[in-house]
Amino acid sequence: MPFRCSIAVRFWLLILAISATGLPRADAKIQFDVFPGYDNTVRAGAWYPITIEVFNDGPSFDAVVELSAGQFGSVVTRVPVELPTNTRKRFSVPMFATSQNFLSVDGRLRDAKGKVQDERTGQRVGLVGWDVPLLGALPGSFSAQPSFPEREKTRPEWQPRVARMQAEIFPDRSIALEGLNSLYLNSARALELKEPQVAALETWVHSGGQLIIAIDQPNDVTSTPWLRRLVPAELGGMTSVRIGPALHRWLVEEPWSPQFAFRTASPENAADSGAAYANLITDLAFEVTDVPLLELRARGGQATKTADVRTWMVSAPVGRGQVVILAVNPEREPMKSWKHRPWFWAKICGVPERFLTAGDFQFRGGRGLDSVFGAMIETRQIRKLPIGALLLLLVVYLAVIGPFDQWWLKKIKRPMLTWITFPTYVALFSGLIYFIGYKLRAGQTEWNELQLVDVLPHADPTRATLRGRTFGSIYSPANETYKLVNEAPEAALRGEFKNLFGGSPDPGRLTITLAAQGWTADAFVPVWTSSLNVADWADVGDAPLVAREVRPGRFEVENRTRGPLGPVWVISGTQMSRLPELRAGATAEIELDANGAESFSETLSRWQAEFFAAIGNREQTFGSNERRYIDDWPAASVAASFPSMLNRSAGDGQGYVWPAGFDLSPDLRRGNTLVLAWMPNSGVLPPANRFPAVRSRRGALLRLDVPSAP
Secondary structure, three states, X not given: OHHHHHHHHHHHHHHHHHHHOOOOOOOOOEEEEEEXXXXXXXXXXXXXXXXXXXXXXXXXXXXXXXXXXXXXXOEEEEEEEEEOOOEEEEEEEEEEOOEOOOOEEEEEEEEOOOOEEEEEEEEEOEEEOOOOOEEEEEOOOHHHOOOOOOOOOOOHXXXXXXXXXXXXXXXXOHHHHOOOOEEEEEHHHHOOOOHHHHHHHHHHHHHOOEEEEEOOOHHHHHOOHXXXXXOOEEEEEEXXXXXXXXXXXXXXXXXXXXXXXXXXXXXXXXXXXOHHHHOOOOOHHHHOOOEEEEEEEEOOOEEEEOOOOOEEEEEEEEOOEEEEEEOOOOOOOOHHHOOOHHHHHHHHOOOOHHHOOOOOOOOOOOEEOHHHHHHHHOOOOOXXXXXXXHHHHHHHHHHHHHHHHHHHHHHOOOHHHHHHHHXXXXXXXXXXXXXXXXHHHOOOOEEEXXXXXXXXXXXXXXXXXXXXXXXXXXXXXXXXXXXXXXXXXXXXXXXXXXXXXXXOOOOOXXXXXEOOOOEEEEEEEOOOEEEEEEEEEEEEEEOOEEEEEEEOOEEEEEEOOOOOEOOEEEEEOOEEEEEOOEOOOOEEEEEOOOOOOEEHHHHHHHHHHHHHHHHHHHHOOOOOOOOOOOOOHHHHHHHHOOHHHHHHOOOOOOOEEOOOOOOOHHHHHOOOEEEEEEEEOOOOOOOOEOOOOOEEEEEEEEEEEEOOOO
16 A cells, blocks of 8 residues: 555656646746837837847746837837747847937747736837938947047937947848948957848948947957958058157048948038038147057058058948958057047948037938839829818718708708708718728739849959839728738838938738848738838849949940849939840940930939829828829939939928938949849849739949949
8 A cells, every 4th residue: 555655656756847847936036127219229210129138947838029119110010939948049120210319129928828927118229310420330449439529419319329239149141230320340340240130230321331340469350251352452560650740640631531322321412521620639648659550551542641651541442331440459558548539430330510519509300212203103093182072071061051051941941850960961962982992092902012132242253242122002892811921031111211300100010020031021901091101122143233334434235134124224423325125134235425325314303303292192091192102213213213313403491311222323423333123023132922913113323333333
């Protein structure tokens, strides 16, 4: 009997032990942290990272991280993540800031059943204006990080900022870095970056960012292949040189206008003159002190030298971006104590002078450039009710429920029947309004898609980084949820960016699930409405378009896609030439003839008026259906690729704001030539819709920057 009891006790102890393994221990902890922005700073109208860190000290489980932008959370992003016991996961998620007034971030950790395990809600994030310079910094030490001059009597959101970043939570997606204009990197910190972070950094530079590198030790570069590949100079030994006078002269007198696509947009009529630096007084203590200087021999870049021909800086274009190498370490003495050090950083980063003078300036603002593409690709099935018809309907309704009802009931001598006639009139007019709405707005399911793809060639011009934006519009004949998919290695999705002041919210909802590659999304669209969504993505593959300058003013363009391209535009300076068609696999030469080429500036002026009329009509609920849509997708996409030049001719409140890297104007200011080719009825990526659409239209614009011949 004791033996049998012993077996029973052991059996139940075993069952208890097995069942206990599926339950969280009393001392088990889940650590869930959310780090929004760049050191809690975000640029309005731009992508920004949210870094997630999760530590699971309990039983293994499958989790979902859910992120939304607080009160503006019509877009919800979800990231599935496996959490084995005693593991820590860290990753970044790109999000988009749609307003410059307020931003808070909500983060929740859910289990497989949707139960909230932990949450961080209402985290306020500091915002800077859409065109305010923002420099990210990975310094060697906290006390020596870069800074900008402090402006007096300036609102905080209009003050240029430096965001200190940490290698541990540095974003591993290039799209999440696009809220930065420039990034300062100490070579010692470069060694701490992991492979996904390095890939994101390189793609960000090629897409248009400015990378400023200070070399702490030459071995940091020589032992790091990716850093050696980016540095446009050969490294030598270290010497001590008195370069204070050369740095002061460069700061006060010499021109420096760095050209990179993510540089803060500056009004064309307010070109920097250097006046903000002219009154800086010499720092005698710095000028008489020797500074350690690393020998640099420029390799394909531009060298800035001292009076005795010693190179202290080398800059070179990389794709649409720029890399700057400093031969002096700004984190060490005596540069660390140089009183003009903030001004040095402002000039290196190309901060517009209007941000360096006291007082506020007038921000012109404007509509989001997404509205232009909405006017192109939105359904034509929806028509508006003219104001005159609406007023007539209102007058008839008031006449029927008032004088007519009174006259009719008096005539039949039944005034008490108003309890029946009035609800009848309301029901009849409600049915009439529904019928009118049905005739004006009802239609068939429709998906229209337009891709804009920047082709960023590698050393082998047949290979390229492809940085794309896909504008997609869904028209829904019913309250329905539609499936969207993007399988690019790096991709993000957002709703329409209407303006910086909130705008009218999109009636739809967007739920995005990020995967290791790409995303899937559920887009809810209310009945008889259309919804515009924008996907940003990056990929590496075969270049669909190759071009080179065969001689001054003449360019050879090769179509490497499987279908025809056309029209094809070549734009240089203020001139533009056009080729009607380029067959698949064909090569053609296009010449920029100053006499025969079309004036690019005049073309943009015509489109500015067209865009303004279409967007204004699109924003009105009632009114005319004329000039509401833009039907010429190819030419309109080309014109919309130069928003800062469009703003030059726009009046107050008629300009545009756009995400970083969209504008091609900086490439023209570099002196480069642009080749833009239209892909009719096709695209670089497969269609994003995973639902049947009765109506559909596609197209893509390839944008290639051809560097000027040396």
